[in-house]
């Protein structure tokens with residue numbers, strides 16, 4: 001017992017001032033030259049980053065400015081044709097497709113009119129463009145023909161393009177048909193413009209009230225010899241190909 005008390009006193013003397021309290025004895029002063037025991041450092045807890053999803057709300061994306069919408073000038077025509085195709089399908093007919101169906105014929109060199117001409121069928125092709133052939137030399141070729149045929153058929157032929165024209169609005173339409181040689185235009189089964197015959201470029205006009213609907217259409221053209229021209233305008237400008245179907 002006595003030994004233990006002496007040990008406590010000695011330890012207290014040796015490590016006094018080192019922050020180690022061994023008894024309730026008054027703290028002695030440190031003895032120079034004797035190092036203090038190094039206390040084991042308190043382990044620093046390792047912080048493991050949380051892998052759980054962040055609870056912060058997703059940032060609201062900044063909407064990019066929407067581009068200026070492109071106005072389709074033929075949206076009415078497409079809507080009208082879609083409705084008409086639904087009707088056609090309901091009665092077992094195929095849907096109309098864009099463009100006209102054209103047939104090329106050769107004719108005898110005695111032909112003076114489209115109406116009543118003796119026709120020899122060469123072949124058919126689809127046409128999605130405008131009737132805008134200016135007055136040009138016979139060697140240029142008619143621009144509504146397939147390119148490969150333009151140098152082959154330059155005189156004594158007739159082209160008949162048929163199908164439908166879509167009236168986007170219910171209104172009067174003024175048509176102007178210019179041709180060298182002859183031409184005829186039919187709408188809703190009736191001859192609206194008669195520009196038939198052998199002649200240099202000349203224009204004939206016609207007007208008709210068309211309901212916003214699909215109307216049967218046919219344009220016939222005769223080239224005999226010499227220059228050729230075929231221009232069909234509606235209300236002052238070439239009829240857009242987007243209004244034709246077959």
Ligand SMILES: [Ca+2]
Pocket residue numbers: 180181199223224225226227228
């Ligand atoms: Ca001609």
